[in-house]
Amino acid sequence: MTPIWNMARKEFSDGLRNRWLLAISLLFAVLAIGIAWLGAAASGQLGFTSIPATIASLASLATFLMPLIALLLAYDAIVGEDESGTLLLLLTYPLGRGQILLGKFVGHGLILALATFIGFGCAMLAIALLVDDVEFSLLLWAFGRFMLTSTLLGWGFLGLAYVLSAVSAEKSTAAGLALGVWFFFVLVFDLALLALLVISEGQFSPTLLPWLLLFNPADVYRLINLSGFDTGPASVGVMALAGDLAVPTAVLWLCLALWVVGPLAWAYWLFGRRAA
């Protein structure tokens, strides 16, 4: 345990030193508060509308931001240390590759979790304090779930970042791949699903299509956050498919958790095969 914690400690203090933690927290807080009050502006209203609408907007935003931030934070975790020569040194120390990787994950993961809870937590607090007759229990539940899933989403993309980092021979390659992965999960995947839906005129196995959503952690994340409201916001895009997806929320959570563990295990395997 101690070696992992020692590695994590360095990553975390790096995050403090280069102001990542501060910057992400601020970004989340500002965006969340902005969305809470201006999000409904498109529909001609100003000011806070409802918790489900706010969460829906926030989730759409976090779907873009969280993966990007996680990938940026961690894409050079292994290849960067290799390029700078410090990996060689680390590998001669009494700690295993798994411990190095887990240590980095704990450090990066802590930064993401803290930034999420500080940033979005501030927005939640602002809503609780400034909006009249807001339903506190619903606010706490919805925001709590939103922050927890956002963190898990971020962790999943940390794992994917380590995968890229473990296979790349150069930092620039890893950066390019990271951008590609982000593009794929955040844009291409959903567009491809929609295209499939449109082109096949709904004929493509209607029972199978919704399940495909589970192959994208960003979609799983949005599914969780859009569920469970009495008066939910109208689902748009691929989220409309979710109506046909008859899985309990617990399965979605499990899926999101697998999206954290899976890439991490994959990264461990790849890192183990990487030449020193």
Next chain:
Amino acid sequence: MMPVVEIQGVTQRYGHATVLHDLNLSLAPGEVLGLFGHNGAGKTTSMKLILGLLQASSGQVRVFGRAPSDPQVRQMLGYLPENVTFYPQLSGLETLQHFARLKGAPMSQVATLLEDVGLTAAARRRVKTYSKGMRQRLGLAQALLGEPRLLLLDEPTVGLDPIATQDLYRLLDRLRGQGTSIILCSHVLPGVEAHINRAAILTQGRLLALGTLAALREEAGLPTLIRSSGLQRAALLQKRWSEAGHVTRRWGAQGLQVAAFNGNKLDLLRQLLDQENPSDVEIVVPSLEDLYRHYMDSPAERAL
């Protein structure tokens, strides 16, 4: 006593290129071994095998009687990589603290080591601002964390000025006195002779010579040079010695150099002092560099 490092019949390949051929080498406790060779001879590769960073293509490497990748072995090991680099954004102090934690070394050692390598004044500056020599010294301090019983130094003097190099040698002597086993690899270094027990000369992945300097000198049969100056009748002495079959050369205006092969040295000296009244005599034993050149040249000769 169990050898600290034992390399038995190790061959190392990178793809189709064989960079080490059937290497056999062992290191006794408290011994300092100098591993010398040209660029690409296989010095760094040998160290990486001992560190368990590479898996030998064939043959066996044991360190403290165990596999090199054993965490317990790593605990007892200090390594200074060639061209060592650190996290640029950390200070020297933070760097050492980080590595001390990873190694489980006491924090109190950090300040002592910074002092030992002369970095106390720069300890709070970012490593980014360090010169090559300072980084090298920080690397050395890093290698000494946790009082390793085996120290592997890959080209430790690169970037060090002559004074820092002497400091390093003194440190090596002190560590050897404490029983630390050391492998030092480099190109041939002037002045390193006095600080190593044995030398190994490696070229193109083959071990050409291995032994104490005295043994290598004997084996190589290189002459000791006797240089005298301020002679009255240098020409006469040269003629006499040449007739006796010695290799001579004029040395300066009134001087003479004669090559003394095995055992001839004292005899020649006696003759010199009997027949002449030199103002100065210099005795030049073959240096490590001479030995190195000798061994480097000989395989070509054998091939002819």
